[in-house]
Amino acid sequence: MDAPLLAIENLRTYFYSRAKRAFIRSVDGVSLGVTRGETLGIVGESGSGKSVTALSAAGLVTAGPGVISGRIHLNSNGASRNLLDGLEKYARVTEQDGRVVAVEKDERGWRRRSETLMAGVRGKEIAMIFQNPRSALNPYSTIGKQLVETIRLHTNLKRESEARERAIHWLDRVRIDSPRLRFDNFPFGMSGGMCQRAMIAMALSAEPSLLIADEPTTGLDATIQSRIVDLLAELKAETGITTLLISHDISVIQRLSDRIAVMYGGTVVETGRAAEVLAPEAKVRHPYTAALLASIPSAETIRRKSYLQAIEGEVLDTIEVPRGCRFYGRCNRVTEAIRENCAGLEPPLGEVAPGHKVRCWLYPSPGKA
Amino acid sequence: MKLAAIRPVSRALARELAVTALLLLGVSVVVFAILYLAPGDPLNVLLEGQSPRSQLALGMREALGVPQTWYGQYAAWFGKMLQGNFGNSIRTGLPVLPELARVGVYTLTLTLGSLALTLLIAVPIAVHAAAHGGTAGNTAATLAAYVLSAVPVFWFGYIVVYVFIHQFGMFPLISGTAAKQEHAWLYFLVPIFVLGIASGTLSEMIRHLREELSRVLAEDYIRTARAKGAPVWRHAFKEGFLIPVTEIMSAKIPFLLGGAVIVEQVFNWPGMGRMAWQAAQDRDFPVIMGIALVAAAFVRLGNLLQRVVFTAVNPRASRE
Ligand SMILES: Nc1ncnc2c1ncn2[C@@H]1O[C@H](COP(=O)(O)OP(=O)(O)O)[C@@H](O)[C@H]1O
Ligand code: SF4
Numbered sequence A: 001m002d003a004p005l006l007a008i009e010n011l012r013t014y015f016y017s018r019a020k021r022a023f024i025r026s027v028d029g030v031s032l033g034v035t036r037g038e039t040l041g042i043v044g045e046s047g048s049g050k051s052v053t054a055l056s057a058a059g060l061v062t063a064g065p066g067v068i069s070g071r072i073h074l075n076s077n078g079a080s081r082n083l084l085d086g087l088e089k090y091a092r093v094t095e096q097d098g099r100v101v102a103v104e105k106d107e108r109g110w111r112r113r114s115e116t117l118m119a120g121v122r123g124k125e126i127a128m129i130f131q132n133p134r135s136a137l138n139p140y141s142t143i144g145k146q147l148v149e150t151i152r153l154h155t156n157l158k159r160e161s162e163a164r165e166r167a168i169h170w171l172d173r174v175r176i177d178s179p180r181l182r183f184d185n186f187p188f189g190m191s192g193g194m195c196q197r198a199m200i201a202m203a204l205s206a207e208p209s210l211l212i213a214d215e216p217t218t219g220l221d222a223t224i225q226s227r228i229v230d231l232l233a234e235l236k237a238e239t240g241i242t243t244l245l246i247s248h249d250i251s252v253i254q255r256l257s258d259r260i261a262v263m264y265g266g267t268v269v270e271t272g273r274a275a276e277v278l279a280p281e282a283k284v285r286h287p288y289t290a291a292l293l294a295s296i297p298s299a300e301t302i303r304r305k306s307y308l309q310a311i312e313g314e315v316l317d318t319i320e321v322p323r324g325c326r327f328y329g330r331c332n333r334v335t336e337a338i339r340e341n342c343a344g345l346e347p348p349l350g351e352v353a354p355g356h357k358v359r360c361w362l363y364p365s366p367g368k369a
Numbered sequence B: 001m002k003l004a005a006i007r008p009v010s011r012a013l014a015r016e017l018a019v020t021a022l023l024l025l026g027v028s029v030v031v032f033a034i035l036y037l038a039p040g041d042p043l044n045v046l047l048e049g050q051s052p053r054s055q056l057a058l059g060m061r062e063a064l065g066v067p068q069t070w071y072g073q074y075a076a077w078f079g080k081m082l083q084g085n086f087g088n089s090i091r092t093g094l095p096v097l098p099e100l101a102r103v104g105v106y107t108l109t110l111t112l113g114s115l116a117l118t119l120l121i122a123v124p125i126a127v128h129a130a131a132h133g134g135t136a137g138n139t140a141a142t143l144a145a146y147v148l149s150a151v152p153v154f155w156f157g158y159i160v161v162y163v164f165i166h167q168f169g170m171f172p173l174i175s176g177t178a179a180k181q182e183h184a185w186l187y188f189l190v191p192i193f194v195l196g197i198a199s200g201t202l203s204e205m206i207r208h209l210r211e212e213l214s215r216v217l218a219e220d221y222i223r224t225a226r227a228k229g230a231p232v233w234r235h236a237f238k239e240g241f242l243i244p245v246t247e248i249m250s251a252k253i254p255f256l257l258g259g260a261v262i263v264e265q266v267f268n269w270p271g272m273g274r275m276a277w278q279a280a281q282d283r284d285f286p287v288i289m290g291i292a293l294v295a296a297a298f299v300r301l302g303n304l305l306q307r308v309v310f311t312a313v314n315p316r317a318s319r320e
């Protein structure tokens, strides 16, 4: 297997909470790889650090201190580059017992450096779509103009008329009716689903190597959500584009992903092939993944209109990170044998089967005690 | 501009012009009523203090063809005004309209010049603060601007005059027109500078532009622009710059006109403000009416510009 298209290594992205005078450890040592052609789904409750991971990869984190450590390798067009190259020169991180206690970062210097590194990458190699497509499109410009801008920036179609034809072609490919008419529409005159289609067309029109879709169905009506999922599946089959898909909705992730990473409290707690991680009869499963799966309403519960089973307890705020397992406070599978470990020692992300890793003391990886 | 966008703009323009016409009518009635009710009769000026109730005054009224009732007077004025005749100044006997045009150019230069100067200072500070957050540099600049804006304009003007007399030994006797004086350009620019700095407009302009631009830069669609590798300014320009700039300009024109009256006094600037001052002392009704209308029209012009720009760039406004 060749090098993954995108490899994130030990990424840490922190923010500073002035009110609490402490770091928000939004992304706290995340490693992920997206192989060429696959769809990697990141799932987790809202606040688990999925978006910040994606924004870090795209160099779009604006608040401070932001990305403080890690490497993000992008291997495309035969070249490999680290999108965080030289970061250590701008951020000095002081650790104590493996925890970050102080960060001194030249944020302005880093932003300038990051802009240089991201030039030619953002929009071109890595394209993004977001939630709430109606506010993600520029309300002061027609969708046609916004597509043409992307095409002229990132493809060799520089002439307005050529770019226009290509834009209409893309609007057609995302199944927008009468694309020639829609070309001159402003976003405010279009439905949320239509806007998301336009966003997808705009992202793909740059012919990127990687598509990051951050909650592409969130904020849309239920029926529209499933149409957007269908569209993403169809486009995936047609173009084979490598995708990093993010959603709090495990059913969306289930439908579109080849591999899955489950995030909780700024860390990856389980990762592996989708079939394996989500298999109904799986013997090895992180308690958090199990809870997420249990929250999917079954056909039975939908018929009886009973309430969704929410996971008990609050999402970790990542300001006061516990010493032990981050899920300890909400976990219902702690046994007496491992309680001491769960409470006092963060479990490693151990490989339980080839390509399947779980961060839980219940599953000591083979070879280790 | 696309053809589709021209219709809403012309509709907005027509509406604004209609509002302006109504407003000017209202202003003329109100000002006329105030003048009529206020103590003091223009005839006093002509008669230079001789008993106004005398036969002489009545004869004078008749000779001048002044109607007896106030509505008669207003109707007479209005009828002539529609034909472009604003009457003659009671003091100088010169026709009001050409006089207004002559001094109006000076006031326009003063207010528009100071507006341009305010923008020239406010825009870089506001844009820098919005783009980079509060740095030491732009915080200091903003603070300085706030302090200057809090200084009363007449006071700042007198300080400047004082500095000129004592430090440079020169005094701008009549600025603006003094083309033949030495340092004429200085006498020309100093009043513009004073009004631009100290009219109280500067701080509000910085605040409005900074807040609006910061708000827009945090919008989702700007994040999209960055994510697709497009220049942020191209996307932030309309909502984050063009609209707030025209908004604050049109909102501040009345204050600048008020400030101009004072600056024209302090610096002997031969503009409308000084003429208004003089006319008020003389109860020179035709001149006062003319100035009130021109000033109101100027203020409306700012509003009109703002509405037209807003309608032209905002697709939502176009469809309403
Ligand atoms: N710009 C920011 N400033 C401060 N905190 C932030 C910022 N962006 C995200 N966070 C915090 O980081 C955590 C993870 O956020 P996010 O990655 O958006 O979660 P999600 O998994 O729902 O996408 C949350 O607690 C959120 O409040
Ligand atoms: S390590 Fe312990 S607390 Fe954490 S998920 Fe596993 S069993 Fe639960």
Ligand SMILES: [Mg+2]
Residues within 6 Å of the ligand: A047, A050, A051, A052, A215
């Ligand atoms: Mg999110």
